[in-house]
Amino acid sequence: MQISELFYSIQGEGLLAGLPSFFVRTSGCNLRCRWCDTPYTSWRSEGSAICVDEIVRAVRKHDTQHVVVTGGEPMISPDIKSLTETLAGEGYHITVETAGTVFEDISCSLASISPKLSNSTPWKEEGGKFADRHESLRDNASVVQSFMDRYPYQLKFVIDTADDMVEIEALLAQLHNVDRSRVLLMPQSVSKEQFAEKSHWIAELCLQHGFRFGTRIHLDLYGNTRGT
Ligand code: SF4
Known part of the structure; x- marks a missing residue:
């Protein structure tokens, strides 16, 4: 597998935040x-090839x-099935983080x-050369539904402005059996200062819409450092 980093840290996001966890970060994103x-897994993808057995040995330590x-996007890794099945066979709890554009x-x-x-579309970055492809791939309700139907799930949305709520509610309206307590709103931020700036009005949105902060x-x- 093309791996950007393997590390042991505190899980920072989601329903399992706070748990010591081993992270397998694949490189490459659609x-x-x-x-x-x-960006070292997407815009400037880097990493090295590490086989599933070696990854599992690293986890066991x-x-x-x-x-x-x-990731990156782990669902585009050709060995994602083999990795997750091997880890499941050893009894591990496996969280897979995905943008929900590819299902397997x-x-x-x-x-x-x-x-x-x-709010994620790169209209200006690198002359906008990735914007059209990003737009055509990023919104895929049927793939999101496939994950929700098959596994316990959480839906995490990165919020930039309050206007983002219109898009979120439009997506949720296309899905069925949405548990709103499993929908999380996270401030778009790469520092704790940015996170703090947006936290209060996003917490208000959580109160209004019944979502989790x-x-x-x-x-x-x-901070925003690798290996964490
Ligand atoms: S889905 Fe977006 S945020 Fe996630 S790795 Fe790809 S480019 Fe980065």
Whole structure:
């Protein structure tokens, strides 16, 4: 697998925030979010080839039953099925973080789906050369529904302005059996200062819409650094 980094850290986001977890970060993404916080897995994809057995050996060295497979977009990795099935066979709880644009039947304990809103489209970055492809791929309700139907799930949305709520409600209206307590709103931020600036009005939106406020504990603990 093309791997950007393997590390052991505190899970910063979502329903399992706070849990010590081992992270497998794949490299490569089919999207190009303008505010991507891991551009070394998307805009300037880097990493090295590491086989599934070696990854599993790295996981075993740490005292946790929780593995987070993230990216990049792990669902475009050819070995995602093999990795998740091997980890599941060893009894690990597997969270897979995905933008919800590609579905495959994998082993997954929690599908952490983060559909990308129009605030992510890179109209200006690199002359806008990725914008059309990003726009055509980012919004795929049927793939999101496939994850929700198959696995326990959470839906995480990165919020830039209050106007984003219109898009979120439009997407949720296309889905069925949405548990709003599993819908999280997270401030778009790459520092704890940015996170704090947006937190109060986003918390208000959570109160109005019945969604969960999404933490980003790793920003508080470590800042926007690799391996966290
Ligand atoms: S989907 Fe994730 S990894 Fe890919 S460009 Fe967007 S934020 Fe970055």
